[in-house]
Amino acid sequence: MVMAAAPEARGLRIGKALLNLTEDVAREQGFNRMFLYMTAFSLQAIRLYRSSGFEFTGDKTSPHGTEHLMEKALRSDSCNDATEP
Secondary structure: OOOOOOHHHOOOOHHHHHHHHHHHHHHHOOOOEEEEEEEOOOHHHHHHHHHOOOEEEEEEEEOOEEEEEEEEEOOOOOOOOOOOO
């Protein structure tokens, strides 16, 4: 899934709302962790993800440049991958 806020909508907390909704749906579906890739140039997105509890876990190179891998436990007792509900 790809999510982004239009440039004119940035700063209106739409990204935070989308992220919260995505996390809620993942929890309802029984997932324990969320993973995301993001491009290195978006400092606003990095702040959003870090303030939401995501942590950097690595980098990868793609046709879009360097992408950061981030992940977050959705449950405090989480030790399973996102693919294991």
